[in-house]
Amino acid sequence: MDEAIPVSLDRIRKMIAQIESEHFSTAxxxxxYNGGFCSNHGTPAQFSFNAQFGKLLKRNAEDLGIREVEPDASIEDDHGHPxxxxxxxxxA
Known part of the structure; x- marks a missing residue:
């Protein structure tokens, strides 16, 4: 049996409200939300918490008061991995 990890939309709203810049990434x-960001290199998207979290943001964008402006931006994780x-x- 597969398990589920609960994610709080209310907590996500609070995390977004703490971000001061106009644009921000899923990371x-x-x-x-998690206290850090590490890439899930080599993990299929269906099993990647990061990818699933991004999909959650996209599904709930209107409710969260956000809009996606760039879907696939190159960034580094907290360890410098691309x-x-x-x-x-x-x-607005």
Whole structure:
């Protein structure tokens, strides 16, 4: 039997509210939500917490008051490993 990990949309809203810049990445939200951001290199998207978290943001973008402005931006994780992340902006 597969398990599920609960994620709080209310907590995500609070994490987004703490971000001061106009644009921010899924990784920026994950850093606040989890205390850090590490890439899931070699992990299929269906099993990647990062990828699933990004999909959750996309599914709930309107409710979270955000919009995706760049879907596949090149970034580095907290260990300097290259990866990609969506870039978001608050809805006006």
């Amino acid at each position: 920026d939200v994950l850093r606040r 990866t990609s992340s969506s870039i978001w902006a608050r809805r």
